[in-house]
Amino acid sequence: MGVTQAGRQSWLFEPRPGLIGMAAVAGKSEAGGPLASGYDKVYEDFRIGQKSFEKAEQQMLQDACTLALQNAELTAADIDLFLAGDLLNQITVSNFTARNLGIPHLGLFAACSTSTQGLALAGLLVASGAARRVLAASGSHTCTAERQFRYPNEYGCQKPPHTTSTVMAAGAGVVAAEPAPIQLAAATVGRVVDKNITDPFNMGAAMAAAAADTILTHLHDTGRSPQEYDFIITGDLGQVGREIAWEVLQQQGFVYDKTRFVDCGCLIYGGDKRFFSGGSGCGCAASSFYGYFCRRLREGKMRRILLAATGALLSPTSQQQKESIPGISHAVTVERV
């Protein structure tokens, strides 16, 4: 196993770590969207039989991890390291899941880009020989995020059309040294990019510049052209953020088919206006990738994709103190061999 630094920000894996098992779980609203075929489990309500929304979110992440292990035909004892993150204060959802799984744990936070932060690190750790098998996971719940970052769930405020809606979903994958048809080829660690956006309803705009920056850096560092990718996928920019990112990329000489430049946030609800500009949250890119996109890769319908999950690095306090919203994006190239 080996890893080579390419440029300042990227890692090339050779031989490549394999993605040997993965799972995605989601709520009923997400299952009504076009990515539904990728979900291993769908929940009928927000509480899923738990006393609080926080417990429900933890149950979701746990289910995603358990199902990913099942799909890899492994148990928790076979995994060396658990990399997970979520949106809640002190990432309790991930920590409590790690407590229950009993796997040595490193908690992550990169807001909604945690899914690719985890996947990139899992690739690095496996490729470098620091771990044989790593479980990477992240998730989010609309009701817990809403109350932590915005208002109580039943508060009747009027949201603007450009806001996004946190998804109720989670995804997990097992990255291992064993050969597998789905492999991690390269990863890029993103820079924090701040375009002085202060509107907390416009996180797509806050993250779009970071997404474009990471995508261009990844292509440059790996020496690949966009045309070599079946899809270039951003995390949760929503319709507003996707358009901005596309424009920024165009201005940097990025030539690609726009229909293949897709965003998990735009896809997850299929443009349903009840969810405004689209979905967001740690679970958005995680469930879309480990669910729908991995399924398409397994079926051989896609050969190479670039996943650039995106995160808005704000806190309720920074937002109220009128700080701008920094964005970040981490990217991973995943291939089907």
Place this chain on the structure above:
Amino acid sequence: MNGKPQTDAHYDQLVQRYTPPRPIAKNCALAFLSGGLLTAAAEALRRWLLARDMAEDAAGGVVVFAVIALTSLLTGLGVYDRLGQVCGAGLAVPISGFANSMTSAALEFKSEGLVLGTGCNAFRLAGAVIVFGIGSAGLLATLALMLNLV
């Protein structure tokens, strides 16, 4: 690109171009209609009570109570937030908005217990209204008093 926050006029233009404007005309019209309907219904109830020989101040109290009770019920049933999205200021400005802000917060923080959850957080949103309501009333009353004294 520099990592530090910087105003990028070109990027701001892009953001403005692709961020859809708030539908202000539609929001105003719906707020006017819904707020008007709610207050007309409340007034109808008040007149109905007065016609049944209820005292003027008692009828006012019953009407306010009815709006608060209905709002809280709809909040608890998970309907009010959807109405709020459509009606906006039409429901936020009358006492229904105040009732919803308290009930939604009280419900939301129930999971942290009766005292530290519901008790401490019921006024989480409504608290500002109380502080500035009482504050401005005190200020204006003092001003009126002083002007009368002069």
